[in-house]
Structures are given as structure tokens and as C-alpha cells.
Amino acid sequence: MKRKITLKHIARELDVSISTVSKALKNSEEIGQDTKEKIQAFARLYNYRPNNIAISLKNKKTKNIGVIIPDIVHHFFTTVFRGIEQYANAKGYNVIVCVSDESFDKEVINMEMLANGSIDGFIMALAGETQLKNDYNHLKEVTEQGIPLVLFDRVTDEIHCDKVIINDEEAAYLAVKKLIASGRKKIALVTTEGYLNVSAKRTEGYYRALREHGLEVKPDLVLELPYQKEDDKKSEAFFKNRSMDAVLCVNEIFAVKSMGIVQRLGKRVPEDIAFVGFTDGILSRLSTPTLTSVDQHGELMGETAARMLIEKIENDHDQEEEESYETQIIRATLVERESTLGQV
């Protein structure tokens, strides 16, 4: 069998990034003419075709589903995975996982590998770096070949496919509304640095709730932390120098860490500062005090994504027919625990 050449090979041979190769092959204006010609010539020479084996095997079902998640340590993604597995196994499908580690290159490499005849369809949440680069050519290639794709949680409007999301904006809005109803007035936000779409939506919900209740929107009550690295110094400085009576955090790790910091600074939770997190995993249930948290129903999200994907795989209709896609919205619920007990 002739060796299949991939984007990764081309990038390595010509010493350019995978993203540059991808854009050059799409004839993007962003890439200089010289580079583009070099890459296109190389691809022609080695007979590059996007996932060419996948095309030839398209009608052979593998009964495997490929899942690509940004992070295997994050509780939310592992619960979504469980939901996918439960539904898929019950329908006779196996599930293969690859982890992008929030890296664009790894996401592309994993997609190329799996699209290579190993799976019947993809379920994935976008890597942070992919959202930052805003480059979705690898997804477009897969969908253009007719390989079914379902995006969950971290999605993009750039790709036409089935999607499952939660009502992030509204969930944050309702959580902050509840804090206001219990008498809290100086509500801070702990979020991730800018480019993750889910954090951005939760931040919007936070601002909307404040505005609707006539509370001042103070940018200095918003703390942005790196997503995967820990930055305890930055958090400590934030909580030490500001006056607040409640905090909304966009995940439970931020929330439990922040509760620890304010407690060490001598504040009581929830008496002095109430806390609400997102994720509702084991940390929320086992922290002291236990954490009020937005349950994103990860398993339900996974089941829904698997159901949508398997329907697309099994209802393989005529190529001529217009594809139709839907976006399912899972409604998050607030699980109230000790960290928000009582009125102010």
C-alpha cells in the first residue's frame, strides 16, 4: 500500500506549521504566494488528498466512534465521555478517545488519524487554541467528505453540523440573580482568559444580571486566570485587596481554590462571601464548605451527542439530498449547597 501523506508530513518536510499547510491548500490569502506555491507543489507531487483512505472506505462501517476532547483531567469532559459511551455501547458502537491538550496541531493530527478509516463519525469539543486561531479547515474537510460530526460545549458557527451546548449565558445569569435575591451586592467573577467561548458566555450572563438589577458593573471585580496553569499569587492579590460579598466562578476548580484563599484570609464562607461554581463534580460535593454549583449535565450532553451522531451514521441518505443540522440546548441547573446558604 502506498504511504498516505498527511498535513503533518507536509508541515514537517517543509518546516512550516500545520496551520500554514492547511491554509495554503485552501488557497488562503493569509499565506504568502511563494510559500503557497511550494506547499501546493509538494502536495501535488506526493498526491496528497485529504483523508484519502477515508473516502475509499466510506461505505464500510467500523462501528467505532471517535471522540476528541481538549483535556482528559477535566471532570466535565470525562462525564460527557461517560454519557457518550453508555449510549454508544448500548447501540453496539465502541468509542475511541484522543486528547488535543488544547492544541490546534494535536487536534488536526488526531482528526487525520481517526478519519483514516478507523471510525464512522466524530464527537468533539474544540481545543482552546483552535478557538483562538479561528481555523476550522480540518473540520470542514471531514464534513465535506460526508463523515458525520457532532460538536459539543466548545462549538463554532463556522461549521455546519449537529451541535449540543448548554445555556451558559442564562445559567450564569440565573446564578447571579439568585445571589442578588439573597442580598448579595458586590459580586465578583473568576473566569478564564478570553478566548474560550463558554467562559465568554458565562461572563455575558454575569454582566446581564448585574445590569438588570441596577448594580454597578466593575471591571476590577473580574479576575481572569489562565485555564490550565495555576496562578495562586494572582488570586491571592485579587481577594486580598477587594471588597466583595459573593463570587461566581466559571469552573469548580477556580471556585474551590478561591474559597480556600478567602478562608485563609480570615473570611467566612458563606457568611462573608458566598460562592457559586460551574461543573458540579466531586470537588463541589467534597469541599469545605460544600460548593453551590451549576450542573451542566455532562452525561446527558454526551448521550445527546451520541444519539445525534448515530442517527446521522445510520440514516445515510442520498448525497444529493440537502443535509439538515440541529443544535440541542441542554438546560443547566443550580445545585445549592453550603457555600450560598442563608440570606445576607
Added chain:
Amino acid sequence: MKRKITLKHIARELDVSISTVSKALKNSEEIGQDTKEKIQAFARLYNYRPNNIAISLKNKKTKNIGVIIPDIVHHFFTTVFRGIEQYANAKGYNVIVCVSDESFDKEVINMEMLANGSIDGFIMALAGETQLKNDYNHLKEVTEQGIPLVLFDRVTDEIHCDKVIINDEEAAYLAVKKLIASGRKKIALVTTEGYLNVSAKRTEGYYRALREHGLEVKPDLVLELPYQKEDDKKSEAFFKNRSMDAVLCVNEIFAVKSMGIVQRLGKRVPEDIAFVGFTDGILSRLSTPTLTSVDQHGELMGETAARMLIEKIENDHDQEEEESYETQIIRATLVERESTLGQV
């Protein structure tokens, strides 16, 4: 291409378990003659060969590594996975994960699927059910075909292959010794139900430390909990009705839950009861008080397993040559935090 028939197909067609098919094809005495003949005839009819595509593709490198872990939610397995990935990616390999969910059948199905030409070698920790059944035919088939295999953490003497383990017995022994040195005398153990080899080794270390220090070994100070299900009632009854001044737990979830229960019963940690857990993940660092925990160096374990596997893959020597295997032992270290502070 002719459709490949797998153990799973045979089991489904003949309405027997995968384990029965596997044993019948090995001519095991455990299976009745009638069933055996029926299964063997069926396998001959459909030209069953163990992972037959894998054999034909054996000399074609995929640059993929297959990882099978029992559980994707467990912090320890995800850190091992990170270590595997870091090493493998640096060497130009991709990593594919499948999850057995502690199920024998799923472990077999995942191995068959991946051995089907998708990967160059396996890294895996055995499912609880596989250890309980003590049936390793699926692993034997893979190694007999010359597909490299490295077992980590949950291993068995039945299979000749490279292995990476930690010094579980000694790590538990040293942790209990330390508790005794700080003046604790009534030391309880919270472990999993019997069949997981790592829990069994930690339990041995606990008993050895007690015996060596002339402390009474009291079976009623040992609490066995189901591995994945929660059983708070059983734990509460245990801690309510017994007198103790320290507890060793075989994982951090058991430890943090148990600390919560004794604190709700009005005991102070560490003043009244000291706690030591295994795993040393985010729960240990963020619990109140923070948890003294045995660090199993999951990332190092993963890196070691990946290094051993890639060496075997790349040093593909003569079939005639005798294979040699090694077992690497990672030494665990105790990370001391608030839950064991001070002398009694």
C-alpha cells in the same frame, strides 16, 4: 475486503459470553464439550483468526499507541495517560485511548478493535473484572502475535511482558510506620473490596507495619468499600462505632469523604484522627484540611511505560531471538500536609 469476524461476533451469534468463546477457542477444560465444539465449528466456518488483519499488517508501522485504562474519571489513570502522551508525542507517536469501565468484555472488545491494524503496541492497566475472572487469553493472543504490550499498575504474573508498577506494599507500610512514629496506635484502613491487586498490596503493607510494631491487627478496623459506587451509610456506621486515632485510605476519594464524615461526627482532623490517602491529586491539595497523600508519580509511570513500549516497537528483532522483559518499579513518596500534622 472480507469482513473480519471477532470474538464479539461469535459470542453474539451463539448467544454465549465473550469469555466462553475465548476459552473454547483455547480448548479450555472449563467449557463443556458440546459448547466447545459448536464454537470451534463456527469459528472454522467463518475463518476466525485472532486479530487476523493485525498479522498481515505487522510490518507496517502506524505510529499510534493504544492505551486501555479501566476508568477515565480516576485522577491517577489520567495522570498516567498524560505521561504516556508527553513521551509518545515527543517521539512522534499519537495516542489512542479506550476505556474498559472495569469490564472484562469491554477490555476484550477494545483490544480486538485496536489490534486490528490501528496501533503498533499497547499500554494498559487491567480492568477489575479481568483480575476477578483471572482470564488473560486476550492478552496472550496479542503478545503471541508479537504486538508489544506494557502493563502498568494493575498487572498479572500470567502474562510475560514489560511492566511498570509502584511499590504499593512498601508505600503503605512506610505511611503506617510514620503514623505510628507520631504516636498513633489505633490505625484503621479504608480499602476496596478484595480483587484489585493494588488494594491487596496496600492492605498487606498496612498489616506488616502494625505487626512489626507489636500493634494488634483488628479486622474490625478495616472498612471495605465498593470501588466505584458510593456507600456513605456504610462509612458513617464504621466511623461512628469505632475508636481510632488514624486512618490509611487506599485512594484520595475515600480519604476526603472519610475526613468529611468524621468531621461531621464532631472529631477534629488531625488532632483526634490523622488521615493518609493514596493518589495525591487535586482533591488532596484542595480538601480541608489538606490531605497527606502517597504520590504514585503517575506521569513518571506513564513516561516509563511509553519508553519501554517504544523501545520494543523500534527494536524489532529477529523472531527466533528470545524476548526479554523487565518490570520497572516506581517508588512512591509521601507528601505530608495538614491531615497528619503534629505528634499525638
